[in-house]
Amino acid sequence: MSVAVQQPVSAFRTDRDGLALEEMVDEIEHINILKDQAKKELEKSMAEASEFDAEKDKTKFRQYEDASDRVKNFYKEQHTKQTVAYNLKARNAFRSKTRAEMTIWEAIEKLNTLIDESDPDTELSQIEHLLQSAEAIRRDGKPRWMQLTGLIHDLGKLLFFFDAEGQWDVVGDTFVVGCAFDDRIIYGNKSFKENLDYNDPIYSTKNGIYTPGCGLDNIMLSWGHDEYLYHVVKDQSTLPKEALAMIRFHSFYPWHNAGAYHEFMGPGDEAQLAAVKAFNPYDLYSKSDEKPSVEKLKGYYLDLISEYFPKQPIRW
Numbered sequence: 001m002s003v004a005v006q007q008p009v010s011a012f013r014t015d016r017d018g019l020a021l022e023e024m025v026d027e028i029e030h031i032n033i034l035k036d037q038a039k040k041e042l043e044k045s046m047a048e049a050s051e052f053d054a055e056k057d058k059t060k061f062r063q064y065e066d067a068s069d070r071v072k073n074f075y076k077e078q079h080t081k082q083t084v085a086y087n088l089k090a091r092n093a094f095r096s097k098t099r100a101e102m103t104i105w106e107a108i109e110k111l112n113t114l115i116d117e118s119d120p121d122t123e124l125s126q127i128e129h130l131l132q133s134a135e136a137i138r139r140d141g142k143p144r145w146m147q148l149t150g151l152i153h154d155l156g157k158l159l160f161f162f163d164a165e166g167q168w169d170v171v172g173d174t175f176v177v178g179c180a181f182d183d184r185i186i187y188g189n190k191s192f193k194e195n196l197d198y199n200d201p202i203y204s205t206k207n208g209i210y211t212p213g214c215g216l217d218n219i220m221l222s223w224g225h226d227e228y229l230y231h232v233v234k235d236q237s238t239l240p241k242e243a244l245a246m247i248r249f250h251s252f253y254p255w256h257n258a259g260a261y262h263e264f265m266g267p268g269d270e271a272q273l274a275a276v277k278a279f280n281p282y283d284l285y286s287k288s289d290e291k292p293s294v295e296k297l298k299g300y301y302l303d304l305i306s307e308y309f310p311k312q313p314i315r316w
């Protein structure tokens with residue numbers, strides 16, 4: 001046995017001891033496969049129905065008619081200023097430089113000073129909202145990549161500290177620019193009356209610059225934290241495509257919640273919709289959960305971060 005171990009690997013295939021060793025290697029591989037399978041079975045699938053939001057009173061969330069002036073003023077400004085021209089400019093600015101280098105955890109801490117003016121449902125800080133979302137996903141036994149997605153999904157709000165002109169190009173629900181503003185957007189189509197594109201001869205038509213079936217990757221959503229983080233994460237993590245869809249479209253309520261813009265969907269978009277719908281309850285209804293303890297949870301999430309972000313710091 002000891003003689004065989006010192007020989008080159010190829011020799012194991014010919015002598016008796018080598019064969020035994022090869023069998024042992026096979027056996028270990030087999031055990032590892034079984035372990036992985038068992039782990040997977042413990043994890044519920046992304047879309048498996050959960051009890052998480054069953055006892056939440058859903059009429060208590062996203063009540064925009066009863067919202068404060070802060071929220072109403074926010075949407076008035078956002079709907080006036082998100083034009084095609086602004087969106088092209090913002091995307092160019094994004095591609096032209098790296099704004100900062102930070103680890104994911106540093107980004108979470110930096111974001112913590114922002115209070116989101118568009119949100120009628122939480123007064124908690126962003127770190128608490130991120131941990132609440134991640135913890136709700138974790139408690140429900142969902143996959144580790146989805147827990148991490150919960151933890152980072154709003155980190156795009158860091159834009160506020162870089163190139164943003166205000167909060168109107170960072171937070172809030174998203175919608176399509178370049179075609180008629182849909183009535184299912186918060187506060188409806190009339191909320192866009194002062195937007196320069198509202199009376200544009202092309203942008204104000206039903207399909208605008210798009211063709212039905214062109215696919216969500218080919219439509220331009222109002223610029224903000226979703227689109228920004230999607231690009232950062234796509235290039236620098238090993239998160240699966242479902243996670244990327246959750247990040248990119250989580251604020252696109254007119255689409256994933258109200259059924260607008262489905263005519264633009266193309267191949268693969270049904271799967272993106274399923275992912276976003278599976279994620280949404282954890283983002284929205286965890287806002288009423290208990291305040292999480294950052295200190296207690298930090299260790300668990302640092303491990304999770306390094307699993308999917310192999311190279312830190314991240315280029316923001």
Ligand SMILES: O[C@H]1[C@H](O)[C@@H](O)[C@H](O)[C@@H](O)[C@H]1O
Pocket residue numbers: 116118119120154171172173174250251252253
């Ligand atoms: O006010 C909220 C908040 O800004 C969220 O981060 C965003 O994802 C939602 O769509 C929006 O309604």
Ligand SMILES: [Fe+2]
Pocket residue numbers: 153154225250251
């Ligand atoms: Fe968000």
Ligand SMILES: [Fe+2]
Pocket residue numbers: 129153154283
């Ligand atoms: Fe969120």
